[in-house]
Amino acid sequence: MSILDKIQVQLSPNHNERIGGGPDMLLLHYTGMETGEGALARLCDPVAQVSAHYLVFEDGRIVSMVDEERRAWHAGVASWAGEVDINSRSIGIEIVNAGHELGYPDFPEVQIESVVALSADIVERHSISTPRVLAHSDVAPGRKADPGEKFPWGLLAEAGVGHWVAPVEPIDGPVLNVGDRGDQVAELQYQLADYGYGISVDGWFGDVTAQVVTAFQRHFRPGLVDGAADLSTVGTLRLLRDAR
Numbered sequence: 001m002s003i004l005d006k007i008q009v010q011l012s013p014n015h016n017e018r019i020g021g022g023p024d025m026l027l028l029h030y031t032g033m034e035t036g037e038g039a040l041a042r043l044c045d046p047v048a049q050v051s052a053h054y055l056v057f058e059d060g061r062i063v064s065m066v067d068e069e070r071r072a073w074h075a076g077v078a079s080w081a082g083e084v085d086i087n088s089r090s091i092g093i094e095i096v097n098a099g100h101e102l103g104y105p106d107f108p109e110v111q112i113e114s115v116v117a118l119s120a121d122i123v124e125r126h127s128i129s130t131p132r133v134l135a136h137s138d139v140a141p142g143r144k145a146d147p148g149e150k151f152p153w154g155l156l157a158e159a160g161v162g163h164w165v166a167p168v169e170p171i172d173g174p175v176l177n178v179g180d181r182g183d184q185v186a187e188l189q190y191q192l193a194d195y196g197y198g199i200s201v202d203g204w205f206g207d208v209t210a211q212v213v214t215a216f217q218r219h220f221r222p223g224l225v226d227g228a229a230d231l232s233t234v235g236t237l238r239l240l241r242d243a244r
């Protein structure tokens, strides 16, 4: 018996009609609250106006809150590949974890096993392409850090969920950072935008560029998350684009 045969249901009233076609994106979050029960209550509270399709507890328990056909309210102001109604395009999974502001504990193995099984099932049923399995931080880099650099994207990729390559090892060399201008900054911005990130190509490494580089690192080069585009970050981005 698979974990998916044991999904519990606690319906949230927080959803509406999807605009456009069915979901073609999977978005992963952490709850960022003290307890899973507290998160479940909030995600089902009509006053809170937030929800997700699923909640995965630390012990691996999965709760279904919104029908996959409906538009759950988890992404907020966001963008990916030029689209801004991410809720209409996506299925959202909230993973119980206290988050960066409350100590950011490790994700238990049994919890990740459930996330992998659930995600693999979703991407197969909806034919979601691997590069469209994303972190909340990827689509809202200025506001969100979840599920964060401890989330094991590599393990998910081994199960066929999400696009991922082994990050390039840190090496000495030039680093693009806040305040830099020029063609190399523009090229970095172009590659990030081409991958899907909401960033304009203006050749100026400002706060937005630093936020997007930080989001990229949380997902794809988690060993060092500092917002500076070093050779390892740039090289990992190149590998990722080549492997698409």
Ligand SMILES: [Zn+2]
Pocket: 028, 029, 030, 074, 136, 144, 146
């Ligand atoms: Zn989130």
